[in-house]
Amino acid sequence: MAGRRVECLWKHHVMEQLKQRDRVQCQAFEEIIHQYNRLLERSDLQVVFSERLQTEKYEHQNRHDLSPGVEGSRSDSLQQEMAQMRIKHQEELTELHKKRGELAQSVIELNNQIQQKDKEIQSNEAKMQEYQHQISHLEGECRDLRNSLADLERANQTLRDEYDALQITFSALEEKLRKTTEDNQELVTRWMAEKAQEANKLNAENEKDTRRRQAKLQKDLADAAKEPLPIEPDDDIEVLSEDAGKATGETSPSRQTSRTPRRASQPPPAGLLDSISNIFGRRRSVNSFGSSPESAEVPSACADVRVPSTALHIFDAHDGEVNAVRFSPGSRLLATGGMDRRVKLWEVVSGRCEPKGALTGSNAGITSIEFDSAGSYLLAASNDFASRIWTVDDFRLRHTLTGHSGKVLSARFLLDYTRIVSGSYDRTLKLWDLRSKVCMKTVFAGSSCNDIVCTEQCVMSGHFDKKIRFWDIRSESIVHELELLGRVTSLDLNHDRTELLSCSRDDLVKIIDLRSNAVRQTFNAQGFKCGSDFTRVTFSPDGSYVAAGSADGVLYIWNVLTGKLDKTLDNGHSSAINSVSWSPSGVYVASVGKGNKAVLWSDM
Numbered sequence: 001m002a003g004r005r006v007e008c009l010w011k012h013h014v015m016e017q018l019k020q021r022d023r024v025q026c027q028a029f030e031e032i033i034h035q036y037n038r039l040l041e042r043s044d045l046q047v048v049f050s051e052r053l054q055t056e057k058y059e060h061q062n063r064h065d066l067s068p069g070v071e072g073s074r075s076d077s078l079q080q081e082m083a084q085m086r087i088k089h090q091e092e093l094t095e096l097h098k099k100r101g102e103l104a105q106s107v108i109e110l111n112n113q114i115q116q117k118d119k120e121i122q123s124n125e126a127k128m129q130e131y132q133h134q135i136s137h138l139e140g141e142c143r144d145l146r147n148s149l150a151d152l153e154r155a156n157q158t159l160r161d162e163y164d165a166l167q168i169t170f171s172a173l174e175e176k177l178r179k180t181t182e183d184n185q186e187l188v189t190r191w192m193a194e195k196a197q198e199a200n201k202l203n204a205e206n207e208k209d210t211r212r213r214q215a216k217l218q219k220d221l222a223d224a225a226k227e228p229l230p231i232e233p234d235d236d237i238e239v240l241s242e243d244a245g246k247a248t249g250e251t252s253p254s255r256q257t258s259r260t261p262r263r264a265s266q267p268p269p270a271g272l273l274d275s276i277s278n279i280f281g282r283r284r285s286v287n288s289f290g291s292s293p294e295s296a297e298v299p300s301a302c303a304d305v306r307v308p309s310t311a312l313h314i315f316d317a318h319d320g321e322v323n324a325v326r327f328s329p330g331s332r333l334l335a336t337g338g339m340d341r342r343v344k345l346w347e348v349v350s351g352r353c354e355p356k357g358a359l360t361g362s363n364a365g366i367t368s369i370e371f372d373s374a375g376s377y378l379l380a381a382s383n384d385f386a387s388r389i390w391t392v393d394d395f396r397l398r399h400t401l402t403g404h405s406g407k408v409l410s411a412r413f414l415l416d417y418t419r420i421v422s423g424s425y426d427r428t429l430k431l432w433d434l435r436s437k438v439c440m441k442t443v444f445a446g447s448s449c450n451d452i453v454c455t456e457q458c459v460m461s462g463h464f465d466k467k468i469r470f471w472d473i474r475s476e477s478i479v480h481e482l483e484l485l486g487r488v489t490s491l492d493l494n495h496d497r498t499e500l501l502s503c504s505r506d507d508l509v510k511i512i513d514l515r516s517n518a519v520r521q522t523f524n525a526q527g528f529k530c531g532s533d534f535t536r537v538t539f540s541p542d543g544s545y546v547a548a549g550s551a552d553g554v555l556y557i558w559n560v561l562t563g564k565l566d567k568t569l570d571n572g573h574s575s576a577i578n579s580v581s582w583s584p585s586g587v588y589v590a591s592v593g594k595g596n597k598a599v600l601w602s603d604m
Contacts, residue, residue, distance in 0.1 A: 039100060043096055049089070308569065312351040317336045317338065317346075318336065318596050319338070321596070323339065323368075324338075324367060324369040327371075329584055331583040333346065336592055337367070340365075342359065345392065345395075351600065362384060365382060365383045366382050368409065378390050381422060389420075401420065403439050406426030410451045412452045413454070415455070427446060429452070431443075449463055455497050458472060461491075462488030465487075466484050467482065467488070489532070499513060503536075505533065521563055523558040525558075528554075529550055535579070540586065544560050545557055546558045549578065553576060553577060555572065555577065574597075
């Protein structure tokens with residue numbers, strides 16, 4: 001039905017166009033055609049009139065031949081009239097021929113115009129047909145679009161109904177979330193209070209044990225001082241021999257006898273038995289000689305670094321993945337941090353790591369570890385958005401620094417050890433003052449911070465956006481930026497703090513000269529592959545070697561002087577190595593990986 005209607009409309013339109021053409025073109029030439037017809041009629045009359053004139057002339061000549069005398073005068077006058085009429089008719093005939101020619105030319109021109117108009121009409125008809133096809137196609141598309149619009153309106157109505165239902169559900173869930181958040185805050189508050197009570201209880205027990213040991217020590221010293229034992233003249237020699245025997249691991253009854261009078265002759269003052277104030281404003285216990293546990297063994301610089309070749313001790317460090325490892329400044333203790341939320345301390349004795357204790361208090365996995373210069377405090381960053389500080393001698397939690405909104409991936413002491421810099425997944429760096437226990441500055445770095453190292457007034461941070469940024473902590477501004485080819489996973493400084501070691505996800509280890517802020521050396525090896533975004537590498541204590549762990553569990557060691565690979569050790573780990581630490585004494589290298597294993601390496 002719709003097709004017939006379209007066809008009728010098309011025919012009606014063509015008829016109207018033809019009528020319009022007749023009205024425009026025929027009426028314009030109707031007068032010319034009428035005049036042309038009149039000329040044709042006049043031409044026919046002229047022909048008839050000429051024939052009649054010839055007939056009359058012929059008859060007149062005949063009569064003149066019959067009566068020449070009578071009609072002589074009349075014939076002359078008639079001839080004159082005939083001559084005049086002939087001239088007149090000749091002129092009219094000439095004029096008619098002229099007009100006929102003009103009209104014929106006009107007819108030719110009009111015929112040409114008609115042909116041109118016919119061509120235009122044909123062209124217009126072709127265009128009309130094309131436009132008609134386009135109209136038909138567009139009408140079909142319009143029908144399809146109307147159908148699609150109707151379907152979309154129905155779908156939109158359905159979605160609107162679903163949205164209203166989801167909005168109601170969302171409002172109910174939001175109210176439930178608000179109530180749950182309030183309950184959670186209440187539970188967290190109660191839990192924090194219980195944790196504080198537990199910490200206070202633990203601290204009180206530790207204090208009680210410390211006082212008990214100190215009282216026992218005082219009693220033993222007092223009893224020893226009361227014994228009436230004579231002091232031999234060569235007591236100093238005996239004591240020196242005792243120290244020599246201790247160095248070789250040998251003892252004798254004579255040395256043991258001489259040790260007691262030596263103590264009795266120099267009883268410790270009472271002030272040395274009390275704890276002293278530390279750099280964080282807290283109290284820490286000291287030994288009988290008034291020094292911290294590792295103050296007597298902190299080396300200035302390692303004179304002899306031994307490249308490891310053997311896995312001395314492979315042991316289970318944590319219940320799960322181990323992320324961080326660090327030697328104490330005196331190389332006597334080894335600290336490891338893992339996903340089991342603990343930092344464990346190990347005492348390195350004769351090529352073995354003996355468990356000494358665990359530092360608890362973190363609510364998520366440990367990501368980095370650092371000792372202070374004396375080895376008395378340990379700083380750890382964790383995935384629960386916080387950094388924590390423990391005292392090493394009594395395993396007590398001293399500070400919890402919260403304020404980041406993402407995982408804390410690295411935390412470092414500044415050189416004055418009263419301030420801390422932490423870098424987080426939330427793309428910020430925070431500067432903490434341990435004396436006032438507040439965040440002094442927050443700097444937006446623009447990218448997730450994977451590792452940090454510090455000099456006197458400069459903080460260097462490695463980021464997810466492949467850049468190493470050098471910050472002036474006084475002005476909170478970027479001094480310099482250095483872009484690598486991959487995400488930066490680790491940073492480390494040599495002993496002189498003139499060279500920066502970096503590791504990135506492009507499987508390259510680079511040394512950057514801090515005096516020129518340019519890459520001085522690049523290390524790589526066939527098979528070496530950075531296993532994660534927090535794979536840690538390390539300098540040797542004298543800066544002559546670089547150690548890094550690979551994703552295949554192999555430990556790579558490069559020689560900085562030659563720039564070549566020195567050793568590869570592959571008999572310790574069965575999974576990717578996350579972190580490597582070189583002992584300050586230069587004797588040991590420790591590595592931890594994605595498994596729960598830790599390996600102590602040496603050349604012994």
